[in-house]
Amino acid sequence: MAIVLGPNRYGKAETRVVRVTRNADGNGERDGEVHRIKDVSVTVLLSGAMEDVHLSGDNAAVLPTDSQKNTVFAFAKKHGIATIEDFGLLLARHFVDAQPTITHARVEIHEYAWDRVTGGHSFVRSGGEVRTALVHSDGDGGAESVVSGLRDLAVLNSTGSEFHGFVRDEYTTLPPTDDRVLATTVTARWRHRSTATRDWDASYREARNHLLRAFAETHSLSLQQTLFQMGRRVLDERPELCEVRLALPNRHHFLVDLEPFGMDNDNEVYFAADRPYGLVEGTVLTDDAPDAPSAWT
C-alpha cells in the first residue's frame, strides 16, 4: 500500500485591508475632504504543483503566503477596490498568470459595509450593534434606576485624528502622527436621572445620534479626548441623562509600507489589526448627578 498526497491548497487567510480613497479635488485640508472607504477581509488559497513541498520540503514552487498578503495590499493601492468581485478576479488571475506552479486560485472576500455619519470622513458600520438596558427596582416607592446603552457600534474616522506629545520611555517605538485612522467599537451606557423619561426610544435614538456626531465632529488628539467629548455631548443635549460610561477599544489601523513595491502610501492602504487593541474607558457625568453606584452593577 502506498501513501499519497491528496487534494491540498495553501494561502493567506483574512488579510484585513482598509482602502481609503481621498477626494482628488479636495481643498487640501484633510478634514474637509470627502473620503470613500472599502473595508475587506481577503482569503487567498492557491493550488498547483505542490507535491515537492509536501513530500520533501522543496519550496521551489511555493509563493510565500506573506507575498500573497503583500499582493493584496499592493493591488489595493494600485487598482483600488471597486467591487469585491472585481478585486477577487484581479487577484485570482494574477496568481495563476504570474506563477507557473500555481494552476488554481481561490479568493474569498468579505466586505464590511460602512455608512456615512456626517461630513466627509466619518463612518458607522451598518448593523451589528446591540441596544442595552439595565433596570433596578426596590418596588413601588422604592429606589429605581435605568441605565440605557449600546454595544458593538463600530465607527471610523479616516482623517481628523492625531496622536503625539505622549510620554517616551526606553520601550517606546510608536511614531507620533498628525493624521491617522481612528476606529473604535463603542460600548456606551447612560444613566437616566429618574424613571420619568417616558419616551425611551427617542431618548435612545438621540443619545446614539449625539455619540456618533461627537465622534465625527471632534478633531481628535487622542481617543481619550474623543471619549470625553462623546459623553459631554450626550449630557449637554439630553437633560434626562446624568452619567455616561464609555469603553472604546482603539482598533489600530497600521499604514502598510508599500515602498518595497515602488509605491507610496499617502494614508490610503491600512492593515486593520484585530488585536491587541488599546482600551480607553471613562465616565462623564454632570456634577449634580444623583449618587447611584449600584445602578451599574
Ligand SMILES: O=c1[nH]c(=O)c2[nH]c(=O)[nH]c2[nH]1
Ligand atoms: O488615542 C490614543 N490614546 C492612547 O493612549 C494611545 N496609546 C497608543 O499607543 N496609541 C494611542 N492612541
